[in-house]
């Protein structure tokens with residue numbers, strides 16, 4: 338069992354040994370949203386295991402659980418977080434106070450009903466949540482956001498606020514058509530120009546690429562978006578065993594077929610270009626996130642003026 342979060346009200350519950358770093362010296366944060374058209378394709382498993390594999394490469398990883406569904410990050414890892422982002426939104430706790438430590442030292446932001454509301458918080462709450470993230474003084478290299486399936490507004494605002502969107506597909510007709518529907522909205526309405534694609538639960542070596550080409554062919558034809566193939570995760574009984582034992586397969590069976598595939602994925606993701614300047618600061622992501630839901634009413638207001 339990993340260390341659970343304790344109320345500390347200002348003190349740091351975990352990583353207490355981490356030196357305080359001047360914020361201006363913190364490295365830029367790469368923010369990656371893991372999304373899919375339909376549920377059950379492996380988003381949470383990919384979010385968790387990509388996080389752990391990146392941490393095993395020495396990256397400081399934060400994993401935000403933005404899906405309120407049943408099989409979420411804490412269930413997958415057998416964690417019982419006592420607090421979540423709701424306490425931060427209410428101004429009762431700092432971000433450090435709610436974080437839970439996961440395998441390989443990843444920091445987990447537990448799911449909260451507040452997450453679905455992030456895009457339509459009141460302006461006063463914007464300031465609180467942005468401050469909560471800007472006060473985080475542990476170095477974070479990568480923030481991975483596990484989103485809900487489909488076209489919920491919260492999913493779209495996460496995908497709009499991050500630098501990289503990773504769409505998970507598997508070999509089911511609904512997975513491809515729903516992934517297409519998601520990419521269509523993201524590119525047409527949210528201006529997304531690039532999507533990374535991961536094929537999950539593949540049963541043959543060429544299956545991932547075939548799935549990718551199927552999806553890329555329709556996107557190329559009808560949408561103004563570039564699809565990049567990141568790789569495939571094989572269908573793996575070791576992953577299922579790890580799920581049953583509430584552990585990450587990358588931690589429990591790192592040499593299993595899926596464990597090795599996650600390592601390959603992480604190796605590629607670690608080479609993605611980093612954001613530069615202030616856009617790479619973690620609070621900038623939160624600013625974009627809470628700002629994205631706020632724009633339209635303002636625009637609508639100015640039009641009717």
Ligand SMILES: Nc1ncnc2c1ncn2[C@@H]1O[C@H](COP(=O)(O)OP(=O)(O)O)[C@@H](O)[C@H]1O
Pocket residue numbers: 373375376377378379380381382383408537538539570571572573574576577580595
């Ligand atoms: N590569 C894989 N091999 C075998 N089973 C998998 C694989 N990926 C996911 N699964 C199984 O599929 C189910 C759904 O995975 P999950 O990550 O919860 O999907 P999502 O978050 O997209 O709803 C899990 O029960 C998991 O055991």
Ligand SMILES: [Mg+2]
Pocket residue numbers: 380381382404406408409
């Ligand atoms: Mg999930």
